[in-house]
Amino acid sequence: MSLQxxxxxxxxxxxxxxxxxxxxxxxxxxxxxxxxxxxGALLGTVPxxxxxxxxxxxxxxxxAWPAWRAKTAKERAALMRRWFDxxxxxxxxxxxxxxxxxxxxxxxxxxxxxxxxxxxEWFAEEGKRVSGDTLASPSADKRPIVVKEPIGVCAAITPxxxxxxxxxxxxxxxxxxxxxxxxxxxxxxxxxxxAMAVLAERAGIPAGVLSVVTGDPQAxxxxxTGNPIVRKLSFTGSTAVGRLLxxxxxxxxxxxxxxxxxxxxxxxxxxxxxxxxxxxxxxxKYRNSGQTCVCTNRFYVHEAVHDAFTRxxxxxxxxxxxxxxxxxxxxxxxxxxxxxxxxxxxxxxxxRAKGATILVGGTRHALGHGFFEPTVIAGATHDMALASxxxxxxxAPVFRFSNDDEVVQFANATEFGLAAYFYSxxxxxxxxxxxxxxxxxxxxxxxxxxNEVAPFGGIKQSGLGREGSRYGIDDYVVxxxxxxxx
Ligand SMILES: NC(=O)c1ccc[n+]([C@@H]2O[C@H](COP(=O)([O-])OP(=O)(O)OC[C@H]3O[C@@H](n4cnc5c(N)ncnc54)[C@H](O)[C@@H]3O)[C@@H](O)[C@H]2O)c1
Ligand SMILES: O=C[C@H](O)CS(=O)(=O)O
Numbered sequence: 001m002s003l004q005x006x007x008x009x010x011x012x013x014x015x016x017x018x019x020x021x022x023x024x025x026x027x028x029x030x031x032x033x034x035x036x037x038x039x040g041a042l043l044g045t046v047p048x049x050x051x052x053x054x055x056x057x058x059x060x061x062x063x064a065w066p067a068w069r070a071k072t073a074k075e076r077a078a079l080m081r082r083w084f085d086x087x088x089x090x091x092x093x094x095x096x097x098x099x100x101x102x103x104x105x106x107x108x109x110x111x112x113x114x115x116x117x118x119x120x121e122w123f124a125e126e127g128k129r130v131s132g133d134t135l136a137s138p139s140a141d142k143r144p145i146v147v148k149e150p151i152g153v154c155a156a157i158t159p160x161x162x163x164x165x166x167x168x169x170x171x172x173x174x175x176x177x178x179x180x181x182x183x184x185x186x187x188x189x190x191x192x193x194x195a196m197a198v199l200a201e202r203a204g205i206p207a208g209v210l211s212v213v214t215g216d217p218q219a220x221x222x223x224x225t226g227n228p229i230v231r232k233l234s235f236t237g238s239t240a241v242g243r244l245l246x247x248x249x250x251x252x253x254x255x256x257x258x259x260x261x262x263x264x265x266x267x268x269x270x271x272x273x274x275x276x277x278x279x280x281x282x283x284x285k286y287r288n289s290g291q292t293c294v295c296t297n298r299f300y301v302h303e304a305v306h307d308a309f310t311r312x313x314x315x316x317x318x319x320x321x322x323x324x325x326x327x328x329x330x331x332x333x334x335x336x337x338x339x340x341x342x343x344x345x346x347x348x349x350x351x352r353a354k355g356a357t358i359l360v361g362g363t364r365h366a367l368g369h370g371f372f373e374p375t376v377i378a379g380a381t382h383d384m385a386l387a388s389x390x391x392x393x394x395x396a397p398v399f400r401f402s403n404d405d406e407v408v409q410f411a412n413a414t415e416f417g418l419a420a421y422f423y424s425x426x427x428x429x430x431x432x433x434x435x436x437x438x439x440x441x442x443x444x445x446x447x448x449x450x451n452e453v454a455p456f457g458g459i460k461q462s463g464l465g466r467e468g469s470r471y472g473i474d475d476y477v478v479x480x481x482x483x484x485x486x
Contacts (some may be wrong), residue, residue, distance in 0.1 A: 003043055003100050003435060007093045008207035010142045014194040017047045017214050020060030021207025027052055030133035032187055034217060036336045037103040037370040038324050040463065046190045049215035054223035057211035061153040062229050064208030069150050069178035073127040080124035080175055083203035087117040087196065094164065094195055099325035101189045102163055103333040103370060104288050106325055116164035116196075118452040119172040121148070126473050127176030137486075145482040150178030151255060155224035157217075159237045160336055161291045163189035163235065166259075169456070170234040170468045171210060179232070182208045182224065186237075190337055191213045206237035225249045230476065235259070236293075239416070239461050257465035257475050259293070259457060261390050262418035265411035266296035266447070267433070269404075270304040270421035276445060278312045281396065284421055284447030286320060286374055289332050290394040291340070293462075294419035294450065297391055298380070299444045300407050306400050310378055313396065313427065314359040320374045322365050334370030335393055342394035344372050345385040351377055351397060354384050361394070378414060388414065404429065416456035421447055440466075 004010045015031075026047035034043045068076070100304065104112070135144040156170040167183055174181040179307035179357075185193035190212075197212045213220055224230055225248035235245050236259040249256050266284060268277045284296045301309045317372035323330040335341050341364060348362050361375030372394055380386065380397035386399070401407040411420060421443040424430055434442050440458035443449040450456060455466035465475050 003097065006096055009090060009093050012090060012093050012195040012198050012383070013044070013097060013191060014198060015044050015046055016194075017049050017053065017203075017430060018058045018194060018197040018210075018212040018213060021201065024053070026050070026215060027293050027424065030273070032190075034101055034188065034190060036100055037188075040369055043100055043191070046194070046214040049213050050219035052222045054213050055227065056180040057213050058153060058155070058227050059286075060208035060211060060221070061182055064180050064206055065153060066149075068180055068206060068209050073130065073176065073178075074253055076176060076178065077124035077127055078290055079204050080120050080172070083200050083205060084120040084124065085481055086199040086203055087113065087120065090199060091117070094192065097162055097195050098189075098192045099333075101191050102112035102160060103325050103332045103336065105279050105333050108288060109325065109486060112165050115450070115452070116168040119165070119168040122468070123172035123176040123473060124235060126470060127178075128172070128469070129335050130177060130473060130477055141486050142223045143484040143486055147480045147482065148477040148482055151476055151478050152179060153229050154179045154181040154232045156181055156183045157194075157221060157224065157237065158183065158203055159483055160188040161288055163192035166197065166236045167193050169236075169472070170257075171471040173476045175205070175209065176229070177473055178217040179476050182211045182213060182230075184217065184220045184224070187214070187217065210429050219247060222248065225254065226252065228252045230254060232256070234475075236410065238318050242463065248483045255475060257467065258463040260418070260461065261295045261344040261416055262295075262462055263297045263388070263390055263414040263416040264294055264419045264421065264456065265298045265300055267407055267411060267420075267422035268299070268301040268305060268309050269422065269424040269426070269429060270302040271425050271429070272305065273425060273445070274305060274309050274312060277309060277423040278316050280421065280423065280445070280447030281313055282320075282447070284404060284443070285396050286317070286332055287392055289335055289372075291336065291392050295392070296396070296447070298387060298411075299396055300401050300410055301398055302407075303400050303402050306398070310376070310398050313398070314376045315362045317376050317396070319375045322367065322371055322374065332394060333370060337370065340393060341370060341372050344375075344391060344395050345395075347384075347389070347391050348375060348377070350385045351380060354381060354383075356384065356397070382410070382413070390416070394401045405434065408433065412436075413439045415461040416458065417460035418462035419443065419449065
């Protein structure tokens with residue numbers, strides 16, 4: 001059965017790019033193949049677009065900008081609300097498309113669609129709250145006034161692990177602030193972006209305000225970062241690519257938001273509720289098969305509770321159900337591609353060679369292709385690759401620690417600073433550790449911290465700026481100071 005035949009609304013599955021309100025092939029009619037990560041089966045193709053198509057999308061955005069910014073925030077919000085309503089109404093189809101191209105279990109995919117839609121709903125309202133100031137003048141003949149204006153044409157480059165939410169977390173604030181935006185989704189997962197564009201078009205978002213360009217990342221990225229019309233670039237992906245895009249944006253002095261890699265510690269103190277900590281560990285480690293930027297990468301467990309926690313964690317991991325994202329009850333789907341599987345395997349083999357003990361899993365799953373067994377290892381040490389590299393897979397390494405100062409030093413010993421987690425029921429310790437951890441986001445007695453109202457982002461080499469929350473629109477406006485002579 002084809003993917004399109006499974007949809008209630010088959011028109012949501014598009015095999016064309018969306019530029020200036022028109023569904024288009026690449027100029028040279030070349031295409032990129034999109035595969036199901038669970039089986040490797042061909043799902044379909046999208047245009048392999050490049051420089052010329054991207055330039056047309058940017059120029060269309062420039063043409064659409066005056067009318068879009070001239071709408072009131074309330075008028076823009078009404079259109080965004082219609083888009084939100086359509087996303088919710090079509091959530092089952094959007095989730096089915098997302099699972100097909102990304103692999104995550106349908107329940108997680110549906111959750112992502114609702115999460116993605118929440119950014120459209122949230123920023124539709126936040127756009128109405130963009131306001132300036134009138135300042136107390138230092139002189140009687142001057143009246144200082146501050147206004148905020150849309151920054152201009154924006155561009156977004158997004159990853160495959162959240163093919164819907166990482167797009168709306170950028171498109172939402174851009175549109176609400178009065179900015180048009182050109183989006184390049186990941187090659188592996190373009191269909192979710194295109195399906196959302198179908199619904200944006202139906203909602204009445206004007207031509208040129210939102211375009212989706214699929215294809216050659218380097219060519220598209222070079223045009224997005226090099227074209228002076230683009231005033232802001234928002235990127236979510238690896239730190240290596242983020243550095244590159246930041247450098248490419250420098251000659252035209254673009255504002256950049258970078259949501260990059262992570263290396264999250266998860267600390268279990270001796271006073272933790274161990275059952276709660278295990279539940280949080282499962283949520284923060286095995287969501288999306290470990291392929292989220294805020295997934296725990298290192299578990300630090302106090303020596304006094306190490307054996308009890310590790311035993312409980314191993315038991316819980318054995319209960320995880322690996323399989324096709326469309327199969328009932330599946331909680332762990334495939335990794336995105338063969339390279340992802342090989343990286344997890346390399347981390348496990350390296351750890352084993354350096355003395356780790358495999359408690360659960362440790363090998364490719366019998367289902368083959370993109371599947372890897374949910375894995376727990378004990379005896380992790382800091383010379384192992386998994387300690388300094390983001391595994392981005394279903395591998396939970398457990399390290400021991402003996403005191404608070406030691407574990408804070410361990411946790412902070414990374415160039416990344418995105419998310420951290422810890423479990424403790426001592427209120428003094430909670431504040432001391434929360435203050436000491438060098439991360440943009442800290443989960444305290446929880447393994448899940450992402451939502452539309454909270455500022456999502458990291459410090460150090462995990463990125464710049466924040467997405468979501470009332471802070472997330474700041475990077476899409478610029479401040480203008482008016483000095484009015486009285
Ligand atoms: N901080 C966050 O919010 C967040 C969210 C999701 C993923 N990530 C990070 O992303 C990484 C995994 O995602 P990924 O493999 O898609 O990352 P990636 O950096 O390989 O790709 C991300 C996007 O960048 C594009 N890209 C790659 N090279 C490019 C180039 N030279 N020019 C222009 N575009 C280019 C890709 O096509 C894709 O659309 C992990 O490190 C993860 O931590 C971070
Ligand atoms: O992988 C990155 C996403 O931001 C994950 S989350 O769903 O926002 O936590």
